[in-house]
Amino acid sequence: MKRESNPVEHVENDGLGGIALSDVSTPGSGLVSVPALLARNVREFGASAAYREKEFGIWQAWTWAEAADEIEALALGLMTLGINPGDHVAIVGRNRPHLYWSMVAVQMTGAVPVPIYQDAVGEEIAYVLDHCKARFIIAGDQEQVDKVLEVGDRLQGLDHMVYLDARGMRKYDHAKLTQYQVLQDKGRKEGDKAALKARTDALTYDSTCVMLYTSGTTGKPKGVVLSNRNIIETSKNSADFDGLRAGDEVLAYLPMAWVGDFIFSIGQAYWAGFCVNCPESAETVMHDLREIGPTYYFAPPRVFETQLTNVMIRMEDAGRVKRWLFNTFMEHAKKVGPQLLDGKPVSAMGRFKYWLGNLFVYGPLKNTLGFSRVRVGYTAGEAIGPEIFDFYRAMGINLKQLYGQTEASVFITQQKDNEVRPDTVGTPTPGVELKIADNGEVFYRSPGVFVEYYNNAESTAGTKDSEGWVATGDAGFLEPDTGHLRIIDRAKDVGKMADGSLFAPKYVENKLKFFPNILEAVVFGNARDRCVAFINIDLTAVGNWAERNNIAYASYQELSQHPQVLETIRSHVEEVNRSVAEDEMLSGCQVHRFLVLHKELDADDGEMTRTRKVRRRIVEEKFDDLITGLYDGAAQVSTETEVTYEDGRKGSIKATLKLMDAATVPVGTMKVAAE
C-alpha cells in the first residue's frame, strides 16, 4: 500500500537529468506530515517495535501504537501549557525515545521543534533560544535545565520548561518547570483531543517540520527551516534508494540537533517504519551497538577510524596464532572482499578461503564491532581514508559514502550498492540535480532544499538563488565517465599560493589524517610561498605505541613533544608530501615545516565546531605566534594557550614546541610547462 502510493518509486533517475519539482510534489494518501506518517505506521505496523532504549540494563521497547499514545499525551500536555501553532520549542538532551517523541508531539500542536546540541555551552544555547524566541524547552536532565536557567534572564520569550529526568530537580522552583511524565498525565486528563486533532489536520506539506541550527563553521549559527516536503520527499527518495523497510534497526547515537539524525531517526524511520534504538548512555554506545546489531548504520569517518585503531591495537597485543590468522585472512579479504560485495566474479578457491576467513576472523570481528547485520552502512562529513574504507568493505560490510548538508535535508549524492569507491561521494540522490560553477563550486537543486534561514533573508538569498539552486560551499567536479562527484575542499578554503598555484588545505589534511597516529591536521599556506602544518597526535594510537616501547610520559603535552613521536610524524608528513607531489594541480601544497600541538583542538575552546570540524580562521588567530615561528624558521617557540574545562572554567597551559622541517619533493617546472 505504501509502495503504490509513492509516485516517484518507479521513475528511473539518470543521475544528472533530475526530476522536476512538480513531479514529486503530490504526496500519496495524505502523508503530508510526520504525525500523519505516525498515524499510518500505527495502522500498518502498530504492534512492531518503533523505539527501544536500554535502561536499567534491559532493552525497553515501545510499539508504534504505544509510541503514538505517548506522543499524543505529551502533545495534549503541551496544549494545556498554551502552546500555539508556529511557536518554537527547543529540545535538548541525549538521544532518548522521549525526546524524539517530543519532536513529533510539538509538530502535532502545529509548533516547530528546534533540537539543540546537548553539549553546547550556555552562551551557544542562549544565542539559539534568543534567535528563535523559543517559548518552550524540553530538556533531558538537570544539567540541561541548569544551562538554560543560567542564561534565563536574557530570554524574554521563554515561557515554560519541561524536563525528563527528575533527578536533582526536586528543589527547583516549579512555577515554570514541569516534569515530562507529569505533563503527559495532565494532558491525558485535561487535554482537548479535538483541538489537537484540528491542529494536526491543519498541517500541510509546506508546514515547517523542524528547524535545525547549522554548526556555524563560520560566524553565528543559522536556523535552517525544513518543511514537511523537504523531510518526507528526501526520506522517501533516500529510503527507496537503499531499500530501507520496516524491520530495519538503527542506533540513534549521534546528536539529535544534527540533520542526519533527524533524517535517519525521524524522517526515514517514520517513512519506512523501522525501529530506532537509543543507547543507555554515551559511554555504552559501542556495547549497545553490539547488542542491537543495526541493519542500517551511519557513523562519521572518525568513528570508523577509532574502531579500526582499537582493533589494530588489540591485535598487536594478541597471541601469535591469532595474529597470523588475522593477518592472513585480512590480506585475502582485501583482495576478494570488495569484489564479492559488488557481485563481481571470484574464483572458487578465493571464495572458499573467504568463507574460511569469515568463519575465523571476519564473522567474529564483525560481531564484536556490532556490524554483523549491517545491510546499509554510510559514512559522511569528512573524507575517509582509503585503507579504513577498504578494511570494512573487505570484511563484507556494505559501507558507502554520501554527501549532504543541512540545507539539502542531508542527501545530495550517495553511492549505489555496486559503485562504491573511497575517493568519490557517489551520484546524485534521486530527485537531486547538480551543477558545477566555473570556480569549481558545487550547486544542487532538490525537493529537499530548505525553505529559508530563519529571520535571515540576506543569508537565504546568498545561498539559494531564485531558481532554487543552492551553493554547497564545496569545490568539486563530476567525473566525466562515471558521473560520480568528487569533492576537493571547501570552496572558500581553496586559495592560491604566492606563485599562483592551487592551495587546497583539506586535501593535504585528509591525507595526513589517514595515518592512525594523526588525529587532526591543519595546513596553512594561502598566499604564502610554502605550506606549514599543525598536527594533533591521536592519544590512543601514540599512547599504545609508547607503552609497547617503554616510553614514559606524564601528559598529552609531554608525549606530543617526544623526539621519537616527532620523528614518526615527520616520516608521515614526508610520505604525504611524496603523494601530494604526484598531483599536478596540488603539488605546491607540500608541507615544508610542521609542529605537533600541545593540546587537542577542542570545541569547548572554539577551535572546532560541535561536529568536530576545524575552525580554520580561529585556529589561525589563536596560534598566530606558532605560525609566525614556522615561517620565520625558528627552531622552537614558547607559547601559552587558554583552555576551557568542561565545566566552563578557564585555565592556561604553557608549552615549548619544537618546530620540525620536512623534506619535500621538488616540483619540476616541466609539469607546469607541459600544461
Added chain:
Amino acid sequence: MLDQTDSYVTADGRTIGGVMMEMKNITLRFGGVVAIKDISFDIREGEIRAIIGPNGAGKSSMLNVISGFYRPQEGEVWFRGKPRPQMKPYQVAQQGIARTFQNIALFEGMTVLDNVMTGRLNHMKTGMLGQALWWGKAEREESENREAVERIIDFLEIQSIRKTPVGRLPYGLKKRVELARALAAEPKLLLLDEPMAGMNVEEKEDMSRFILDVNDEFGTTIALIEHDMGVVMDLSDRVVVMDYGKKIGDGTPDEVRSNQQVIDAYLGVSHD
C-alpha cells in the same frame, strides 16, 4: 539550641529532622594510646555531617565507633533514642548503617554488578540451597534485587562498567563502585571514610554531586570524613573538628571556619 526532636529546614530547602545518633562522652583507648578523648556530638536525620581534623586526629576511629566496629571504653552511642548495645557487623547493617572505606575494600576479581549485588545481602531472604538451585522465590528475589541495583548503577552513572571486573577500574571509579555497594543496602545512615581522597578536581566534583544527590533523593543521612576543606565546607550541614582525639569545634561550616582553635590546628601556631 535545637531540641532532640526538633526539625528545621535548611537554606536550600532540605528538612533536617531530630537526632538520629548521639555520641555521649566517647573515650577510646588502644592500650596506652588515647585515640578519642571524651567526645560528644550528634547526627540528625537527613543531614550531612562531616568529621574533619589533621592526620591522626582520630577521625577514622570515630567512624569505626559509629559503625559499631570499635567499642569505646567509656561513653555510650545512642541510636534513635536508645543506648546501642555492642553489635556484630551484620546487626549494624540491619540497623540501616552502611559505609565505604578509606582504602577501597571491594572484591577485585568480581564485576561491578556482582560487587554492588553483595550490598543487597540483607535484602535476600532465601536460603543458600534455593539460591544455588535458582528456583522459585530465589529467582524472583534476585530479579527484585537486581532491579534495585540497576537503579543505583543508573544513579551513579556506571552503566558502561557494569560487567567490568573491579580490579581493572581506575581509582576514582572504584570509589564510586564502593559507594554504589553501600547504597545498595538502602542505608538510613551512610558513613563515608574519605570519599574523595586521591581524586582530581573533576572526580571530586562528580563525587560531591553524587553525595548531595544521595542525600537529596534518598533522604539518606550521611556522616563523612574528609581532608579537603573546600569540599567539606560546601557539602556539609554541620562539621565536627577533631585534633589529637579531642573535639575542638562543632557547628556549621561558617562557625567552624571562624573558630580560632580550628584555625590553629589546621594552620599551626608558632611556639613562642
